[in-house]
Amino acid sequence: MIINHPLLGPRDAQEFVYHGDASLIDRPDANAETALDDFHDYLYLRDNPAGSHKELWFHEQGLRSWLVVTRDTTTQEISLVELASDYAKRRGWDR
Template sequence: MIIPHPHLGPRDACEFVYKGDAELVFRPERVAPVDYDTFHNYLYLRQNPAGAHKELWYHEYGDRSWLVVTRNTQTHEILKVEFASEYLSGQKDRKSNV
């Protein structure tokens, strides 16, 4: 696969390390009283869509950026690539909800 890096252009997937579902960036914060279910859901429950899937890729053999890659799991088509930090800043509402 080729992942178009936002700064470095098209890069072979072998330069990256895959982590999985991009939902991992929405880590709940520990606030009293501690809600264990929320943490449980964050850690163990994932969507496994056949189709567009936002996932985390780390450009380890490159600029060490964590990217949110939207990939069609059926065709491997790369639909969108963003820096994780930029993706997060576009999802501020989401972040405050958890």
């Protein structure tokens, strides 16, 4: 596979480590009343779509950036690659 890194361009998937569903970025509020249930769902309940999937890849043998990759699990087509930090900030995780 080839992942089109937003900063470096196309890089071989051999350089990356896969980490699964990008929903891991949306970490629940640890101080909420429902924190225990929220964290349970966050950690253990994942969608497993046949089709478009947002997932985390770590460029371990490169610049050590975490990426959010949108990949079609049935065709392997990668439609979008973003820096996870940008994605997380967009979702308001920079406080």
